Amino acid sequence: MNPGDPIAAIAIASILFVIGLLGVMVRRNLLFMLISVEIMLNAAALAFIAAGARWHAADGQVMFLMIIAYAAAEAAVGLAIVLRMHAAGRGTLDADTGNRLKG
Amino acid sequence: MSIPLAIYGLVAVCAAAMVITRTIAVHALVYMVATLLALACVFDTLGAPFAAALEVIVYAGAIMVLFVFVVMMVNLGRPDQEREKSWLTVGTWIVPALLALILLCTLLFGASHVTADPMPMAAGGPIxxxxxxxxxxxxxxxxxxxxxxxxxxxxxxxxxxxxxxxxxxx
Structure with missing residues (x-):
């Protein structure tokens, strides 16, 4: 492994995080917002892995496992809400109409 | 920076940029899978083969399949694509893009100006x-x-x- 790799990986993680944040800010479709959140979570995971590689510790990968568990729970709940909004009879997944969700 | 890391990182960033600009959900999901696979390669380059395998199995496998199921059930049609296109105008992009750029500059500045280096670079193979x-x-x-x-x-x-x-x- 190249000594400059962890810093470069942190830079990649920063760019990915910013792309995910941009997606959350720009898109209004709930599905795309959830995917953008997944991109941000992946960027955080990459930062952990890079730090673990820098100190040659396994803790980074342990935190990566936690992030995967969190992403799975978040995706399950978020997608259930998306399905619920769609089942409420609306043809759009516009996030601005979420206040009409009942029940 | 080693060459494989640069290549994989470039692929991941480009695919992520494609994800947030697509108007069709399935296309965005396919690009997202490409992002995740490139990230798995990055993890392997960084000496984390276990994390790379989990990224492919759990993220690209299980979580993305969940998204694909929801896209299949929600069944976004043609009018939705037109509406997505109308939302993706320059006016909606420009301010968030500027804010994100400022954040990116801050993050990169912080990452490149790490002065404290208390420990030498830890040597060793993959974990x-x-x-x-x-x-x-x-x-x-x-x-x-x-x-x-x-x-x-x-x-x-x-x-x-x-x-x-x-x-x-x-």
Whole structure:
């Protein structure tokens, strides 16, 4: 492994995080917002892995496992809400109409 | 920076940029899978083969399949694409893009100006699953329990939210 790799990986993680944040800010479709959140979570995971590689510790990968568990729970709940909004009879997944969700 | 890391990182960033600019959900999902596979290659380059395998199996495999199922059930049609296109104008992009650019500059500046270097670069090969498992079920045992709580809570709330989907609304 190249000594400059962890810093470069942190830079990649920063760019990915910013792309995910941009997606959350720009898109209004709930599905795309959830995917953008997944991109941000992946960027955080990459930062952990890079730090673990820098100190040659396994803790980074342990935190990566936690992030995967969190992403799975978040995706399950978020997608259930998306399905619920769609089942409420609306043809759009516009996030601005979420206040009409009942029940 | 080594050449493979640069290539994989470039692929991941480009695919992520494609994800947030697509108007069709399935295309965005395919690009997202490409991002995740490139990230798995990055993890392997950084000496984390276990994380790379989990990225492919759990993220690109399980979580993305969940998204694909939802896209299949929601079935976004042609008018939705037109609306997405009308939302993706320059006016909606420009301010968030500027804000994100400022954040990116800050992050990169912070990452490149790390002055404190108390420990020399730790040498050694990849960190295998054995080392990760020993840490996971040793000092991090409570965290494992907490994430199992989190997964159970996610399961219960997803079931609760989706319990009446498919029945006729009044």
């Amino acid at each position: 295998g699953p054995q080392a990760v498992g020993l840490r996971l079920y040793g000092p991090y045992l409570l965290t494992v329990e907490l994430s199992s709580f989190l997964l159970l809570a996610g399961l219960v709330s997803a079931f609760h939210i989706g319990r009446r989907i498919g029945e006729r609304q009044e």
